Amino acid sequence: MKTRVIVLNGGSSSGKTGIARCLQAVLPDQWLLLGVDTLVDAMPASMQMSDEGIGFGPDGGVTVGSGFRELEAAWIEGVAAMARAGAGIVVDEVFLGGAESQRRWQQALGGVGVLWVGVRCEAAVAAGRETARGDRTPGMAASQADMVHRGVTYDLEVDTTGQESMECARIIAARVV
Amino acid sequence: MKTRVIVLNGGSSSGKTGIARCLQAVLPDQWLLLGVDTLVDAMPASMQMSDEGIGFGPDGGVTVGSGFRELEAAWIEGVAAMARAGAGIVVDEVFLGGAESQRRWQQALGGVGVLWVGVRCEAAVAAGRETARGDRTPGMAASQADMVHRGVTYDLEVDTTGQESMECARIIAARVV
Amino acid sequence: MKTRVIVLNGGSSSGKTGIARCLQAVLPDQWLLLGVDTLVDAMPASMQMSDEGIGFGPDGGVTVGSGFRELEAAWIEGVAAMARAGAGIVVDEVFLGGAESQRRWQQALGGVGVLWVGVRCEAAVAAGRETARGDRTPGMAASQADMVHRGVTYDLEVDTTGQESMECARIIAARVV
């Protein structure tokens, strides 16, 4: 089955988005890059400061409410429909719920060729990159580094600790069919 | 039929996005804001500088190629699927092709309750706001002010020339069923 | 004395930055746009979340600590030096301390031709624009609308409630000598 969706899952500052942009550059055909950041930007501003929406704890922990989950469910259906309509999609995700998050995408993507990719980075290195970016809530990188991979199954995993985004992208692109 | 999609169509710097954010604040329920800017951000960087993608002329004219149209078709299908899955969507659009652009959305949105809204602004005022924003290609506002409305049919029209975004949003929200 | 600095003071979402960009477009010669947003972006990320730096209250109130004041004092000296070195500068400011804030700039700008401009906007209108922008802490516009003008003296005042940024810019530019 032709690969139509590449799901990149990894913690904050693990390097997913950089890999995704390199994938867009090296893959044949044109792929869209959509992810949890796109979804959050599309939500009402009020969702980002309420129990219904997204909460950022002082230690970098992230919680999402029922309002977020409802919009997210429709979003996932829509991204799956884009793939069925013929677009290639790189999904840049943070599975805060681990295996349960993956299950939500798996249900929506039935019948679509998906490549599941784990993006890892040592917690200390990701925390340094979080500081270097300067616009992220401190602590998110360390808090999410392992948590987002719990119980998730992958077709392949890459590690940005000692490997550039472009190298990771080439390894992933070689697995696209 | 319950309104699930509000399509705001207007030229660059006509004030669509401001109205869209106010709609998200005043409408009951949570609505997603998606638009042509979301789509362009999701495209490969290379699309923004090639004949296949988007071209910005020195006079503010915008052209899109066949690669753009293919990804856009899948995008529109996906946004329609999000609405069918139960999310309310504010679509922030620039119908460069006028009636032909509207037809593409109408086909995808069959069976979905849609409110079609024209967002107008006097060309000279929009051009001034383009300068005030400072990050847009000069000339786009004037070039698109009338063009994007050619042959398009609306449920209602608002004019931001002398009316604030919030006022326009309240007028539109009153028509949502 | 030739005008070298134009200080625009107004509350959040009063339209200062839009006027500043229009001023850059209509003034003869090239002017730099520098302001409190430039300074805040230049500060360490940690300053934005500590008692030493900037605090944003739940009601839109803003407080600044002693660490902020020290860097700001050096910043003001530097901006004054740029003007003395021959550059025209539009300063985009929010005088949280009213007259006391103005005094800090007056001391540094001794011997420099300055045009002091108050930028006003009705609190309700500014609050609507804050919602339309979507990226500001709700409540800042209303909380600052009057406060920032307390005890401040101006060469001229403009009001964006019913006047476009470009119109205000032309009024101000006519007073530059």
Add this chain to the structure above:
Amino acid sequence: MKTRVIVLNGGSSSGKTGIARCLQAVLPDQWLLLGVDTLVDAMPASMQMSDEGIGFGPDGGVTVGSGFRELEAAWIEGVAAMARAGAGIVVDEVFLGGAESQRRWQQALGGVGVLWVGVRCEAAVAAGRETARGDRTPGMAASQADMVHRGVTYDLEVDTTGQESMECARIIAARVV
């Protein structure tokens, strides 16, 4: 002489800004981060598209005109004045003119303690990071990688090819007196 200014010079996508933010996090006292990006943002929009201002060639080459140089001269004077007023400043620069660019800063910074730091990155690696960032003119990284260091003298050099921003920042911070 106490270090008041740290000048980081390197090509586009060599990692200067990431190092600068890490420096702000690890240095004692609060330092401002100012650089050529701050200056360009402060310039009139028109400067970015004219012979007087900045030009970006199709191959990633960058040229600056006489209007740019005039504003830059005043800017440099102002940054030096901020350091003399007691602020620590990390200057994030791209010496397009090599030794001649350094000379401009040296003249303005007379009497100020400066640490000159070269930030290097292999051209191929920097080009990959440019792709990963997705918002830079392709080709700038490769075109500037060596050029910006020609004839420039440093107190120390760091190389981000195989070293994280945070590691480089710690090496630099150890040299601040």
